[in-house]
Amino acid sequence: MNNTLNTHSLAAAADAKSVERRPALLRPALTLFVVLSAVTGLLYPIATTGVAQLVFPHAANGSLIARDGKAVGSELIGQPFNDPGFFWSRPSATVPMPYNAANSGGSNLGPSNPALAEAVKARIGALRAADPGNTEPVPVDLVTASASGLDPHISRAAADYQVARVARVRGLPAARVHALVEQHTERPVLGFIGEPRVHALKLNLALDGVRGTGQ
Template sequence: MTKTMKILRPAVMCFLAMTVVCGIIYTAAVTGIAQLLFPNQANGSIITITLKDGTQKDYGSALIAQKFTGAQYMIGRPMGTTNLSPVSKEQKKLVQERIDWLHSLDPDNTADIPMDLVTKSGSGVDPNITPEAAEYQVARIARERGMNEDDVRAIISKYTTGRFLGIFGEPAVNVLKVNLALDGLL
């Protein structure tokens, strides 16, 4: 065995051992535990609906936002990420553009726009909005769909989750589920 081989052998053996432990054993263990304890989340929390003809269609993940822009739909948070300072001119411009867009979508609504409808979430793909942001949109959705506002609120309430264990987090409304329910698919 040459001197170079003596030097490289421990490095190669360590590399192979770590590849097996971290790349195979750890990954298999975490995947197996996730499938066992949280199968829906581990598989993407896909919302699958059986249509009238018996076929099934995937509509998206309950954990990842989808963009809705029609006045008949509940609008979620702006999508995408940003590293802008909350007090930067660029951020203020983006927020004002979103405010203007929401006012053009519902010109009769003079209520204050909840912050989560005009600012992006940390992940940029938050599927939820606050109950206040959902309530802000009730009259527009009811008007556009020819529904009673209380019926829209009932759908929103059905897809609102409370705090985890009653103390962690904030109540949240899943935008995709509400819109699917409004379309009569859930």
């Protein structure tokens, strides 16, 4: 009987101590939660945003491209061009429309997939129809989508392939258009990383600044 009472007494005492210790255990946990929330949720974002706006504001605000004071695009996200008087961008596999920045991704079609073959044939057909006299091989990036579907650049070969068509439609000398392509060619990083490439939107904006008989 005494042993039973002692056991109950010890258990009750242990429970009482446990209840007393709970606030002491919760206090540092709650303090840590509040401090980390303030640091990672407020101070860090404010600090990084402030540094970004101070050091590289153009990139921090989306690397926007403006014309006449109005944003017309971004250096980071491509745009579709279908007019024969412009340099065409790479195809985009994003849905529900091309170059949808909210749904970046490729087609996920393998090289043996008939759907990819049909899409490539259709793109080649469109390029040939826009420039029937061009018998040069079509650069691969003009008929295949990038992995992101948002690539703003085309290869130098893709730009050169389109020079004759753009010059004819705009009534410009091919040499003048070729010079614009050369001016807007971005060289490989450090001279060896990547390939020469051309930003399609920047090139097309430069074209709009040149008057020709087709304008």
